[in-house]
Amino acid sequence: MDGNINKTVIRLEHIGMIYKTGTINYEALKDINLTIYKGEFFSIMGASGSGKSTLMNILGCLDQPTSGKYFLEDEDVSTLSKDRLADIRNKKIGFVFQGFNLIQRLSIIENVELPLFYAGVPHKEANIEAKKALRLVDIAENKENNFPNQISGGEQQRVAIARAIVHNASIIMADEPTGNLDSVRSNELMSFFKKINDERNVTIILVTHEPDVAAFAKKHIIVKDGHIVDN
Amino acid sequence: MKFPILLDIQSAFKTFARNKARSFLTTLGIIIGVASVIATVSIGQGASASVQNAINALGSNLLIILPGSSNLGGVQTGFGELSTLTLQDAKAIRKLPAVKTDAANIRMNEQVIWRGNNWGTSVMGTSSTFPVIKKWPVTKGEFFDKQQDDTAANVAVIGTTVATQLFGLMNPVGHIVLIHNVPFKIIGELKAIGFNAFGQDQDDIVAIPITTMMEKIAGISWVNIIMVSAKSKKDTGLAQNQITALLRQRHHIPPHKPNDFYVRNLTQIAQTAGSSAQIFTILLAAVAAVSLLVGGIGIMNIMLVSVTERTKEIGIRMAVGAKKNDILKQFLIESSVLSLFGGVLGIGLGVGISDLISLISPLHTILTIEPIIISIIFSVAVGVFFGFYPAYKASNLNPVEALRYE
Numbered sequence: 001m002d003g004n005i006n007k008t009v010i011r012l013e014h015i016g017m018i019y020k021t022g023t024i025n026y027e028a029l030k031d032i033n034l035t036i037y038k039g040e041f042f043s044i045m046g047a048s049g050s051g052k053s054t055l056m057n058i059l060g061c062l063d064q065p066t067s068g069k070y071f072l073e074d075e076d077v078s079t080l081s082k083d084r085l086a087d088i089r090n091k092k093i094g095f096v097f098q099g100f101n102l103i104q105r106l107s108i109i110e111n112v113e114l115p116l117f118y119a120g121v122p123h124k125e126a127n128i129e130a131k132k133a134l135r136l137v138d139i140a141e142n143k144e145n146n147f148p149n150q151i152s153g154g155e156q157q158r159v160a161i162a163r164a165i166v167h168n169a170s171i172i173m174a175d176e177p178t179g180n181l182d183s184v185r186s187n188e189l190m191s192f193f194k195k196i197n198d199e200r201n202v203t204i205i206l207v208t209h210e211p212d213v214a215a216f217a218k219k220h221i222i223v224k225d226g227h228i229v230d231n
Numbered sequence: 232m233k234f235p236i237l238l239d240i241q242s243a244f245k246t247f248a249r250n251k252a253r254s255f256l257t258t259l260g261i262i263i264g265v266a267s268v269i270a271t272v273s274i275g276q277g278a279s280a281s282v283q284n285a286i287n288a289l290g291s292n293l294l295i296i297l298p299g300s301s302n303l304g305g306v307q308t309g310f311g312e313l314s315t316l317t318l319q320d321a322k323a324i325r326k327l328p329a330v331k332t333d334a335a336n337i338r339m340n341e342q343v344i345w346r347g348n349n350w351g352t353s354v355m356g357t358s359s360t361f362p363v364i365k366k367w368p369v370t371k372g373e374f375f376d377k378q379q380d381d382t383a384a385n386v387a388v389i390g391t392t393v394a395t396q397l398f399g400l401m402n403p404v405g406h407i408v409l410i411h412n413v414p415f416k417i418i419g420e421l422k423a424i425g426f427n428a429f430g431q432d433q434d435d436i437v438a439i440p441i442t443t444m445m446e447k448i449a450g451i452s453w454v455n456i457i458m459v460s461a462k463s464k465k466d467t468g469l470a471q472n473q474i475t476a477l478l479r480q481r482h483h484i485p486p487h488k489p490n491d492f493y494v495r496n497l498t499q500i501a502q503t504a505g506s507s508a509q510i511f512t513i514l515l516a517a518v519a520a521v522s523l524l525v526g527g528i529g530i531m532n533i534m535l536v537s538v539t540e541r542t543k544e545i546g547i548r549m550a551v552g553a554k555k556n557d558i559l560k561q562f563l564i565e566s567s568v569l570s571l572f573g574g575v576l577g578i579g580l581g582v583g584i585s586d587l588i589s590l591i592s593p594l595h596t597i598l599t600i601e602p603i604i605i606s607i608i609f610s611v612a613v614g615v616f617f618g619f620y621p622a623y624k625a626s627n628l629n630p631v632e633a634l635r636y637e
């Protein structure tokens with residue numbers, strides 16, 4: 001597709017995840033092997049409870065696997081400290097969640113500035129970057145100082161995309177981003193993901209159980225009972 | 232990975248602005264604690280300053296002789312409770328070589344009689360310089376002069392309480408009263424000055440020349456307090472020894488028995504006043520500690536609620552790159568700003584209360600910068616200390632679980 005198709009961004013080797021609740025161990029992921037290349041638009045599908053979010057949390061460095069190795073841009077991140085993982089999330093990964101996950105107390109622009117705030121970018125500069133990101137997802141300037149509950153769900157999710165790309169993340173991870181949107185808004189949102197993928201060559205990993213949504217991606221896997229069953 | 236702390240402080244203020252009532256109620260403990268400390272310290276400092284002023288006004292070579300037994304193990308609580316000193320003792324003390332013959336003050340409790348009325352008061356034998364030394368002028372008539380003092384004239388100057396009790400609204404000047412069966416002509420009335428720092432009515436007094444007291448009041452007259460001056464400052468110790476020896480001899484006290492009187496010099500009095508001020512300060516510190524503890528627990532409580540309420544926010548912040556210390560710092564700053572805010576309000580309230588006390592009560596309050604600075608430092612310290620546990624809890628949340636929290 002494009003020139004850097006061969007550059008590996010993510011490589012999972014024999015990843016396993018066991019949740020321990022009291023005396024019960026639940027094996028949510030079993031021997032996951034996966035390679036994702038730079039600029040790919042990748043979808044993970046599967047039934048509810050199959051382990052998609054568990055996989056996504058590991059990919060997003062929010063959680064660590066109980067076994068196996070995870071290489072993110074050739075760095076083994078499966079055993080890093082929590083602070084180091086926070087740093088990686090800040091620099092390399094942008095998240096878009098099903099529930100939007102904007103901080104309600106903060107204005108829209110402040111929400112978008114947040115990753116830059118933790119990166120130590122001066123506020124003036126952060127503000128400029130946040131405005132740029134918001135323009136990219138078609139959020140008008142006059143809505144910047146609104147609070148999340150003052151805009152629609154579709155707009156909130158676009159703000160979340162702006163927050164995901166504001167720090168020039170190389171990977172965007174979206175876990176059921178259209179789960180709370182109707183089909184018109186879903187398509188609209190997906191077209192923004194496509195635009196970012198096309199224009200900025202950002203790797204996008206999308207979790208969804210809707211085939212229409214998954215259709216925006218160019219590569220697909222299906223997870224079932226903690227296994228990858230289909231490529 | 233550094234960003235200006237100002238942004239955190241600004242964000243803390245925004246948080247409180249969105250929850251004004253709760254923030255105010257949370258800091259109420261700190262507000263009341265700090266306000267009570269400021270107000271009580273200002274009362275304490277006012278009281279100790281007026282005690283110091285009173286002591287300084289007496290002069291540095293002053294000696295005070297009080298009745299009382301030193302084996303009672305303490306300073307007597309009020310005047311006139313024990314009767315061991317007589318007017319004859321006072322006369323003898325005045326003749327000692329190390330003691331100045333003028334400038335003395337003797338007080339005894341006596342009945343003052345005018346026609347059918349009589350009133351028990353403190354009769355003070357003093358000299359003509361009294362109004363000047365004490366800065367206590369007469370408002371009606373005049374004070375006795377040096378000549379009346381020298382000739383032991385039967386004249387008296389009365390305080391307003393005595394005037395009101397005996398004469399009601401009449402002008403007392405010119406009337407004759409009986410004290411210890413001796414007739415005295417009232418020649419003046421002292422200006423009303425009210426109660427002193429110990430709650431005694433200072434206007435309940437009759438001043439007569441000390442010479443008259445010594446020469447004309449016969450029989451056994453119990454004395455409450457004798458104040459004399461040593462000839463010079465360096466004679467103070469000598470005078471003290473002479474007085475002690477004289478009184479032991481006059482009271483026939485055998486060598487192994489303790490004194491039945493006290494002789495105190497100014498240094499000893501100042502020390503006593505100082506040590507009671509110290510006890511007062513320790514008590515205040517204890518009250519302050521308890522109220523700040525209560526205030527701190529209030530802050531900890533609300534910060535724990537806040538951390539729980541904002542679990543999702545913490546998860547989001549962590550997802551976009553906040554580290555443990557970033558979260559810790561955010562909540563510590565919030566709790567410190569909250570308690571500092573309480574401290575500042577408390578100082579305002581405390582200053583107001585202190586001024587009000589000065590205005591509407593006889594107590595004189597003194598505000599200094601120290602308790603204000605200490606209050607500010609303390610309230611921030613309380614915020615950091617009691618905010619630490621909630622902040623630590625927040626910073627240790629697991630990002631996946633925090634994000635899932637609804």
Ligand SMILES: Nc1ncnc2c1ncn2[C@@H]1O[C@H](COP(=O)(O)OP(=O)(O)O)[C@@H](O)[C@H]1O
Binds near residue numbers: 050
């Ligand atoms: N923190 C956890 N503790 C225990 N079990 C969990 C935890 N998170 C997920 N699971 C279990 O792991 C399985 C996969 O969950 P998840 O990855 O959320 O599925 P999906 O996103 O595909 O619906 C489910 O059975 C779920 O109950």
Ligand SMILES: [Mg+2]
Binds near residue numbers: 053
């Ligand atoms: Mg899921």
